[in-house]
Amino acid sequence: MAHETPPHWDRSMRQRLRRGEAAALAELYDRFASLAYGTARRVLDDEADTGEVTREVFSLIWQSPHDFDPDKGPMRSWIAAAAHRLAVDRLRRRPGPSGASPAEQAELVRAASTAARADYIVTAMPAPLRDALELTRFQRQDCRQMAERLGISEAEARRRLRLGLQLLSSAARYSPDAGRPAEPGREHA
Amino acid sequence: MSAPLDDRDHQDLMSLLGAWALAACTPKEAERVEAHLGECGRCAEEALGLRDAATLLEPQRSLDLDPGLRTAVLADCLARRPARQPLPSWAAPFDAEAARLDALLNDMAEDEWRTPVSLRWFADDQWSWRRTTVAGVVDHLLAGDGPLARAVGLRDPAGTDPAGGPPGHLPDAGDGARGERCPAWQPWRDRTRSLVRKAGELGGRTGERTLPRAAFGDPGRFPGDGDRVPLSDAYLDRAFACWVHAGDIAEAVEYPYAPPHGPHLRLLVDLNARRLPGSIAGRRRAGLAVSPARLTTAGTPGRTLHLEVEGTGGGHWYIPLDSPVAGVSRTQARDAVAHVALDDVVFCQLAAGRTSPEDAASGVEGDPAVIHDVLSAAAALSRP
Numbered sequence: 001m002a003h004e005t006p007p008h009w010d011r012s013m014r015q016r017l018r019r020g021e022a023a024a025l026a027e028l029y030d031r032f033a034s035l036a037y038g039t040a041r042r043v044l045d046d047e048a049d050t051g052e053v054t055r056e057v058f059s060l061i062w063q064s065p066h067d068f069d070p071d072k073g074p075m076r077s078w079i080a081a082a083a084h085r086l087a088v089d090r091l092r093r094r095p096g097p098s099g100a101s102p103a104e105q106a107e108l109v110r111a112a113s114t115a116a117r118a119d120y121i122v123t124a125m126p127a128p129l130r131d132a133l134e135l136t137r138f139q140r141q142d143c144r145q146m147a148e149r150l151g152i153s154e155a156e157a158r159r160r161l162r163l164g165l166q167l168l169s170s171a172a173r174y175s176p177d178a179g180r181p182a183e184p185g186r187e188h189a
Numbered sequence: 190m191s192a193p194l195d196d197r198d199h200q201d202l203m204s205l206l207g208a209w210a211l212a213a214c215t216p217k218e219a220e221r222v223e224a225h226l227g228e229c230g231r232c233a234e235e236a237l238g239l240r241d242a243a244t245l246l247e248p249q250r251s252l253d254l255d256p257g258l259r260t261a262v263l264a265d266c267l268a269r270r271p272a273r274q275p276l277p278s279w280a281a282p283f284d285a286e287a288a289r290l291d292a293l294l295n296d297m298a299e300d301e302w303r304t305p306v307s308l309r310w311f312a313d314d315q316w317s318w319r320r321t322t323v324a325g326v327v328d329h330l331l332a333g334d335g336p337l338a339r340a341v342g343l344r345d346p347a348g349t350d351p352a353g354g355p356p357g358h359l360p361d362a363g364d365g366a367r368g369e370r371c372p373a374w375q376p377w378r379d380r381t382r383s384l385v386r387k388a389g390e391l392g393g394r395t396g397e398r399t400l401p402r403a404a405f406g407d408p409g410r411f412p413g414d415g416d417r418v419p420l421s422d423a424y425l426d427r428a429f430a431c432w433v434h435a436g437d438i439a440e441a442v443e444y445p446y447a448p449p450h451g452p453h454l455r456l457l458v459d460l461n462a463r464r465l466p467g468s469i470a471g472r473r474r475a476g477l478a479v480s481p482a483r484l485t486t487a488g489t490p491g492r493t494l495h496l497e498v499e500g501t502g503g504g505h506w507y508i509p510l511d512s513p514v515a516g517v518s519r520t521q522a523r524d525a526v527a528h529v530a531l532d533d534v535v536f537c538q539l540a541a542g543r544t545s546p547e548d549a550a551s552g553v554e555g556d557p558a559v560i561h562d563v564l565s566a567a568a569a570l571s572r573p
Contacts (some may be wrong), residue, residue: 021261022272022276022389023274023388023389037254038252059269061265062266063266119249137211142208162204162208168245
């Protein structure tokens with residue numbers, strides 16, 4: 001599901017949100033609610049909290065559409081990053097398991113954040129890589145079977161698995177705090 | 190690093206690291222890789238990183254978002270920053286129902302698109318059927334939205350025409366797959382979006398704007414008998430069709446499908462209650478009525494039936510029985526010749542031809558012939 005919205009769509013959506021078009025808000029929700037919800041749920045593993053984060057994400061962009069800058073990346077990444085950041089914030093505020101040291105608590109947060117980022121990377125990677133990973137990981141196909149199923153050479157099958165995992169391994173390096181706005185975004189009239 | 194292997198071997202083993210991390214190479218290959226990892230620090234480091242990455246892979250779960258969350262999130266946003274171009278209340282059910290059906294279609298497996306569906310309606314006091322598939326129902330909805338779309342000045346949807354979409358058109362999730370599964374799916378979704386957007390642009394209170402009745406080619410579809418039809422009713426009519434057919438699809442593929450949000454359901458119940466007098470008169474003209482006619486002269490009060498609809502979409506309606514245009518006073522309401530009580534969803538199912546007059550009412554009181562006529566007239570509101 002690598003559905004990045006083209007820049008012209010992102011720009012026109014931002015414009016419509018800025019104009020205060022309720023129909024644009026509904027359209028935005030329909031397109032990105034499952035992305036925001038899925039990201040937050042992977043971090044929080046709780047329906048009520050996940051719903052709250054989803055609400056916060058849409059409220060952010062609806063209230064200050066200019067916080068999203070199409071020159072810095074697609075709206076899809078913006079929504080995913082916002083959901084991720086808000087979910088991690090919420091997880092940090094949650095009381096940890098009794099007896100957990102601050103370091104253990106920080107590790108829990110880090111693991112949840114990495115898992116959520118990994119999900120995002122999988123949905124955003126090119127479909128051929130994702131299909132290769134899924135066939136081997138979940139359908140337990142070995143390289144040869146997978147190559148046959150996809151009609152590619154075994155060398156290509158290996159290449160896709162390695163490249164896919166390389167992309168995925170960047171999840172551990174992702175920081176939810178990067179790109180955090182220093183102050184609430186200012187709306188340019 | 191000591192490198193007893195030549196570069197070709199190293200490259201070859203390195204290319205296997207992804208497959209090794211996923212346990213997808215042959216035992217022989219795995220053995221070679223592991224021997225190499227003991228000797229090559231660079232590959233060992235990458236191999237460990239890839240194996241950690243492999244543990245992060247999780248099957249993609251279907252999310253199945255609660256439609257209530259959509260309502261809550263949008264309401265919360267609009268409370269924090271009121272829309273400068275709000276969505277009129279009469280377009281809200283169409284917006285919500287189209288989004289719900291789209292989510293249902295997104296969740297369906299490829300073969301489910303070919304599941305048979307039979308569409309049923311009640312005309313001339315007889316049941317008719319049309320057999321189609323899930324994909325056929327979406328096609329039917331697309332066609333059904335056509336007259337309204339044209340009446341409000343929208344072009345025919347893209348998707349059928351690969352040359353171009355409406356401005357800002359964007360393929361949805363898995364758009365390519367959408368077209369393969371059902372050619373009508375994306376054009377239907379695009380058109381529902383355009384219609385919602387158009388409603389926001391046009392705005393107006395309920396009943397404020399009108400369209401020519403002739404634009405719909407089915408005069409009995411809307412309440413009253415004037416030359417013009419309220420735009421608000423035209424949108425409610427399409428919301429109703431969308432929900433009813435989404436229900437058909439959900440039933441065919443055995444997915445649960447809840448009724449619309451309470452306030453939306455009430456608008457749909459109200460639309461059908463207002464359509465009833467015209468349908469009663471139509472059956473009488475066609476000689477199908479079993480209760481004797483009573484001609485009313487101007488100024489004489491006609492008889493009424495008290496329709497009590499229960500549930501979050503419910504309320505009380507007083508249906509004039511003798512003339513579709515007769516107003517109903519409070520006194521007449523008190524003197525209703527019959528009383529029918531039924532559930533909000535059941536009333537809608539009756540009006541959609543999804544349940545029969547015999548099974549619909551949960552409580553009746555009064556003239557049985559009148560009750561029979563009114564329930565049959567409700568069923569006769571159904572359309573192919």
